[in-house]
Amino acid sequence: MVKGSQQNVAVDQDIPIIDMSQERSQVSKQIVKACETLGFFKVVNHGVDQTIISRLDHESINFFAKPVHEKISVKSAIQPNFGYGFKDIGLNGDSGEIEYLLFNTNDSALLSQLSFSSAVNCYVEAVKQLAHEILDLTAKELGVPPNTFSKLISTVDSDTILRVNHYPPSDQFLSGGTTRVSDKSESLMRVGFGEHTDPQILTVLRSNGVEGLHVSNSDGLWVPVYSDPSAFCVNVGDLLQVMTNGRFISVRHRVSLTSETKSRLSTGYFVGPPLQTKIGPISALIAAKNQPPLYQTFTWGEYKKFGYSLRLQVNRLDMFYTS
Numbered sequence: 377m378v379k380g381s382q383q384n385v386a387v388d389q390d391i392p393i394i395d396m397s398q399e400r401s402q403v404s405k406q407i408v409k410a411c412e413t414l415g416f417f418k419v420v421n422h423g424v425d426q427t428i429i430s431r432l433d434h435e436s437i438n439f440f441a442k443p444v445h446e447k448i449s450v451k452s453a454i455q456p457n458f459g460y461g462f463k464d465i466g467l468n469g470d471s472g473e474i475e476y477l478l479f480n481t482n483d484s485a486l487l488s489q490l491s492f493s494s495a496v497n498c499y500v501e502a503v504k505q506l507a508h509e510i511l512d513l514t515a516k517e518l519g520v521p522p523n524t525f526s527k528l529i530s531t532v533d534s535d536t537i538l539r540v541n542h543y544p545p546s547d548q549f550l551s552g553g554t555t556r557v558s559d560k561s562e563s564l565m566r567v568g569f570g571e572h573t574d575p576q577i578l579t580v581l582r583s584n585g586v587e588g589l590h591v592s593n594s595d596g597l598w599v600p601v602y603s604d605p606s607a608f609c610v611n612v613g614d615l616l617q618v619m620t621n622g623r624f625i626s627v628r629h630r631v632s633l634t635s636e637t638k639s640r641l642s643t644g645y646f647v648g649p650p651l652q653t654k655i656g657p658i659s660a661l662i663a664a665k666n667q668p669p670l671y672q673t674f675t676w677g678e679y680k681k682f683g684y685s686l687r688l689q690v691n692r693l694d695m696f697y698t699s
């Protein structure tokens with residue numbers, strides 16, 4: 377139960393909901409508008425088969441119900457914080473009431489450690505198609521070549537991540553002890569995943585109907601995202617903000633837990649380009665608005681490494697402004 381005045385929460389702001397079964401040009405316009413205003417929207421009638429979704433949910437619940445010693449044996453040979461993890465987020469002391477499975481979608485050695493790798497692969501294929509479709513519609517509406525963004529995420533070496541998150545009820549949290557969000561008005565909320573932006577191009581997220589996600593609006597207020605298991609949430613990542621020269625917003629978001637009794641399960645698909653890809657404002661978009669480039673050019677590998685050297689909530693893009 378959340379108590380207090382909730383001064384910094386905008387409870388009545390609507391999150392854009394985009395019906396993907398509408399006419400294509402309508403969908404494109406709505407996507408671009410949502411990316412420009414909030415950097416976040418939900419999609420419904422998205423075409424992803426419900427059995428693919430339910431299968432991964434079911435397998436994930438079974439996995440998290442296993443004893444800890446079994447879960448921690450799932451680890452990556454190449455990336456230190458990949459595989460199964462709990463509490464720790466990133467490498468610099470961030471933490472939340474969370475356990476998770478984190479892996480690169482092309483890390484077959486890590487995937488093969490899971491008994492449900494085929495459920496994962498089916499889900500990844502389905503959300504990949506959805507992400508492609510959204511990025512192609514975006515490109516069309518922006519007037520850039522249709523595959524401008526999707527070509528970055530369709531090569532074998534694209535750096536795409538899947539993260540399955542389990543936020544257990546408070547009495548079941550593994551380490552004991554809880555961390556409260558810092559704002560006094562929300563003192564009964566527990567930190568699930570602290571505020572941050574996603575560094576990649578785009579994120580496609582689904583959750584099981586238990587609340588917790590909030591996005592920050594242009595006034596800096598937290599807007600609750602009511603969880604709808606039949607929808608996907610989509611958010612702009614840092615790279616898309618850079619490529620659109622600041623026209624799209626890489627939205628800050630967080631998971632604050634309010635339910636003492638229900639587990640929140642969410643699955644995030646973070647689409648990133650190959651590590652060596654050069655990222656900078658797209659010239660056609662700069663020219664169209666007659667603006668100078670707002671960001672320097674960097675490779676995704678450099679940006680990612682930089683992100684891992686910082687705390688979760690730092691605004692990484694500030695360091696890449698041209699000034």
Ligand code: GA4
Nearest residue numbers: 465466467537539574575683684686687688
């Ligand atoms: C945020 C989005 C994804 O969950 C993630 C996170 C990653 C991690 O948990 O390892 C990061 C975080 C995320 C942004 C900055 C760095 C990297 C933790 C952190 C402090 C998997 C990702 O790609 O970036």
